[in-house]
Amino acid sequence: MHRKMTITLDEAVYEGLCRRVGRRKMSQFIEDLLRPHVLDTALDEGYRAMAADKAREAEAMEWCNGIAADMTDEAR
Template sequence: MRRKMTITLDEAVYEGLYRTVGRRKMSQFIEDLLRPHVVDTSLDDGYRAMAADTVREAEAMEWCNALAGDMADAAR
């Protein structure tokens, strides 16, 4: 969900922002700067690290497949 917000900037800051990122990209630029300071991303970082661990991912897939097989056997 997106929310609209009005902010006040010094004219020189606004002009520099306009020259640097362009009119249609200011909001995303500001959001990208603020996000690490106001949103807890430690959970995302943890998931990203786990996904990069190919040995762990292979073991997890093996476990999931075995569990699915057990469930299929139980349904019979």
């Protein structure tokens, strides 16, 4: 769902925005700029990409198991 919002910009900034992206594309341009700063989707996408890398996941699991074994040995 989209919400309507009114913002105030310096006239020069507004004119530059009109020239750069066009009047009908301003909302999407601004939303695309703001999204990574207000939603934590960048981290989510990065974690999804890492989880999809099977070789990396296997290596990470091996490393975790090695640390767990080291901790068990130290406790004895």
